[in-house]
Amino acid sequence: MSDRYDVIVVGAGVSGLTAASLLSKHGLRVAVLERLERLGGCCSNYDVNGFRPEVGAIFVIGHEFYYKLFELLDLRLEDYLDWKVIDPVYHVYFEDGSAYPLPRDIDAMAEVVRSISPGDVDGYYRYCREMGKLFDAYLAFVRRPLPALQDLTKITSLARLAANRELLYALPVNLKLLFRNMDRCVRDYFRHPRLQLMFGWENLYAGLPAHRCTGLFTMMAHMGRMGYYYPRGGMIAIPTALARIAEGFGAEVRLGAEVESLIIKGGEARGVRLTDGTALTSRVVVSTAHSRVTYLKLVGEENLPSWAARTVRRQPCSIPAPLIHMGLSRKLEGIRAHMSLVANPREQVDNIWVDYYDRGLLYRPADGAYLLVCPTFDDPGLAPEGKDVLSVFYIAPYRLRYHDWDRIAEEWAWEVVRFLDGRCLPGLADAVEWLDSVPPTELERRLNVAEGAFFGIEMSLTNLGPFRPNYRSRLVPRLYLAGQCTNPGLGVPGAMISGVADAAVILNDWNRRLR
Amino acid sequence: MEPGSVTRGRAALLAITLAAGLVVGFVLAFRLDEEARRRLRKTIFELRELPFRVFL
Numbered sequence: 038m039s040d041r042y043d044v045i046v047v048g049a050g051v052s053g054l055t056a057a058s059l060l061s062k063h064g065l066r067v068a069v070l071e072r073l074e075r076l077g078g079c080c081s082n083y084d085v086n087g088f089r090p091e092v093g094a095i096f097v098i099g100h101e102f103y104y105k106l107f108e109l110l111d112l113r114l115e116d117y118l119d120w121k122v123i124d125p126v127y128h129v130y131f132e133d134g135s136a137y138p139l140p141r142d143i144d145a146m147a148e149v150v151r152s153i154s155p156g157d158v159d160g161y162y163r164y165c166r167e168m169g170k171l172f173d174a175y176l177a178f179v180r181r182p183l184p185a186l187q188d189l190t191k192i193t194s195l196a197r198l199a200a201n202r203e204l205l206y207a208l209p210v211n212l213k214l215l216f217r218n219m220d221r222c223v224r225d226y227f228r229h230p231r232l233q234l235m236f237g238w239e240n241l242y243a244g245l246p247a248h249r250c251t252g253l254f255t256m257m258a259h260m261g262r263m264g265y266y267y268p269r270g271g272m273i274a275i276p277t278a279l280a281r282i283a284e285g286f287g288a289e290v291r292l293g294a295e296v297e298s299l300i301i302k303g304g305e306a307r308g309v310r311l312t313d314g315t316a317l318t319s320r321v322v323v324s325t326a327h328s329r330v331t332y333l334k335l336v337g338e339e340n341l342p343s344w345a346a347r348t349v350r351r352q353p354c355s356i357p358a359p360l361i362h363m364g365l366s367r368k369l370e371g372i373r374a375h376m377s378l379v380a381n382p383r384e385q386v387d388n389i390w391v392d393y394y395d396r397g398l399l400y401r402p403a404d405g406a407y408l409l410v411c412p413t414f415d416d417p418g419l420a421p422e423g424k425d426v427l428s429v430f431y432i433a434p435y436r437l438r439y440h441d442w443d444r445i446a447e448e449w450a451w452e453v454v455r456f457l458d459g460r461c462l463p464g465l466a467d468a469v470e471w472l473d474s475v476p477p478t479e480l481e482r483r484l485n486v487a488e489g490a491f492f493g494i495e496m497s498l499t500n501l502g503p504f505r506p507n508y509r510s511r512l513v514p515r516l517y518l519a520g521q522c523t524n525p526g527l528g529v530p531g532a533m534i535s536g537v538a539d540a541a542v543i544l545n546d547w548n549r550r551l552r
Numbered sequence: 553m554e555p556g557s558v559t560r561g562r563a564a565l566l567a568i569t570l571a572a573g574l575v576v577g578f579v580l581a582f583r584l585d586e587e588a589r590r591r592l593r594k595t596i597f598e599l600r601e602l603p604f605r606v607f608l
Contacts, residue, residue: 249591332608344604348608352601391586
C-alpha cells in the first residue's frame with residue numbers, strides 16, 4: 038500500500054511550517070498537523086473579545102534570516118510580511134520611580150548612559166565597537182548568497198559561508214565572550230549597576246541568570262540597537278505567511294488535528310495516529326514538539342531503549358516564562374514603549390534565581406523583575422479601538438514548593454497588577470477589562486511544552502550542538518526533529534533555522550534511504 | 553631488600569594519597585557556598601549525561 042504523504046509534520050509552528058514550505062516546494066507531498074485551532078505554536082496570537090496578545094514570542098531578532106528563507110523559497114518577503122522596527126528598544130523603570138527610554142540610535146543611547154554615569158560613556162562606546170565586530174561578522178554571513186538547499190548542511194558549504202574577514206576581526210571578542218559569563222562581561226564594560234542591568238538582563242531570554250549564562254548573550258543588547266522587528270498583525274503573521282506559502286506549493290495544513298502517537302513499523306516512524314482514531318501513513322515524520330513529548334509520548338517509551346528514555350526525561354528544560362495577559366479598557370500614559378523592563382537593583386534581580394527560583398519559591402511582587410509587552414504600541418489593530426493589550430512576563434519556577442499554581446495563578450496576577458499600578462503604571466488595575474494568568478503549568482497544557490519552557494531545552498554549553506537532539510533521530514529511523522529543542526534553539530529564527538536544516542537533511546536522505 | 557616490599561610501599565603511598573585526596577575533596581566541598589555546590593552538582597550531572605545525549 039502506498040503512503041498517503043511523503044512527509045507528515047507534527048506541529049504548525051515556525052519550524053514545522055518552514056520545513057513544510059521548503060519540502061513542498063521541492064515536490065514532496067506534505068501534511069502539517071496542528072493540535073490547536075490556530076497556527077504558530079509559541080509564535081502566535083490568540084483572540085479574546087478583540088484583544089490579541091502574543092502567546093510566547095514577542096519580537097523578531099535576526100530578521101535577516103527571514104530574507105534568507107525567502108531566498109530559498111524564491112519568493113519576496115515583502116509580499117508576505119510587513120516589519121516595523123521597535124524603537125525605543127525598551128523603556129526601563131527603576132525601583133526609585135526613575136525611568137529611561139533605551140533608544141536604538143547609538144549616540145542617543147550614549148546620552149542616556151551619560152545621564153546615569155558619565156564615566157561609563159567610554160565603556161559604552163567600547164562595548165558598541167566590540168559588539169559591532171560580532172554583528173558585522175553575522176551580517177557578512179547572512180549577506181552571502183546561499184547554496185542550494187541540499188548543500189546547506191554540508192560542512193564545506195557552511196565553512197565557505199562562515200569564512201569571512203569580519204569573522205577573523207571578531208574572533209578575539211568572540212573568544213572573550215565565550216569563555217566568560219555574562220555577568221563578568223557586562224562588568225567589563227560598565228561600572229554603574231544600573232547600566233550593568235540595562236545591558237545585562239537579556240540573559241532571561243536564555244533562561245539562565247547572568248552568572249550562569251554564556252557571555253555571548255552580552256551581544257543581545259547591541260542586537261536591539263541594530264533592530265528588533267515586529268510584524269504587522271502580530272507574531273502570528275509569520276506562521277500565517279509560511280502556511281500560505283506551504284499551501285501554495287501544495288502542502289496540506291490541518292488545524293485541530295491532534296497527534297496521539299507515531300505509527301512505528303519495524304522500528305521506523307511510518308506515520309501518525311490522531312486522537313480521533315485516524316491513521317495517516319507517510320515515509321517520513323517531522324516532529325516539532327518538545328523532545329520529551331516526541332520521544333516519551335508520541336514514539337512511546339516502549340519503542341525506546343531504557344537509557345534513551347532516561348536521558349530524554351533528564352535533559353534539563355529552559356526556564357518557564359509565565360505570563361499575565363491583559364486587555365485594557367483605555368490607553369495608559371505610563372506605557373511608553375512596545376517593551377518595558379520593571380526592575381530592582383541588579384543584585385536583587387540576580388538573587389531571584391538563588392533565593393527563589395532554585396528553591397521553588399514565589400517572591401513578593403515587589404521583589405521581582407518584569408518584562409511588559411504592549412504590542413498595540415506598534416500595531417493598534419491588535420486591540421479594539423482606543424484599547425490596549427498588555428502582557429507581563431516574569432520569572433517563576435515550574436514547581437512551587439508550598440503552593441499550587443492552578444490555585445494561586447489568578448490571585449498572584451492581581452497582586453502583580455496592583456504592584457505595577459503603584460510602581461510605574463498608575464491606573465492599571467482600574468483599566469483591566471480582561472485578565473488571563475498563564476502560569477507554567479497552564480503554559481504546558483496550552484502549548485504542550487514540557488515544564489512550560491517554551492525556549493525548549495536549556496541553552497547551556499552542555500545542551501547545545503551535538504548534545505541537543507539531532508535533526509535526524511538516532512533512535513527512530515525516518516523520524517526527524519525540529520523546533521526549539523534542536524539546534525540552534527532559542528527563539529523564532531532558531532526554530533526557523535531548524536526547519537531549514539530539517540528540510541535539507543530530508544532532501545539529502547530522500548534518494549539514499551527514504552524512498 | 554625483597555622485591556615485594558617495594559610494591560607494598562608504593563601501594564601504601566597510593567592508598568594514603570587517595571585517602572588524603574578524598575579528605576581534602578570533602579573538606580573543600582563542605583566549605584563551598586550553596587551556589588558553588590549547586591554548580592558542582594550540576595556539572596557532575598551534566599558530565600554523566602553528555603555521552604548519552606549525543607545518541608538522541
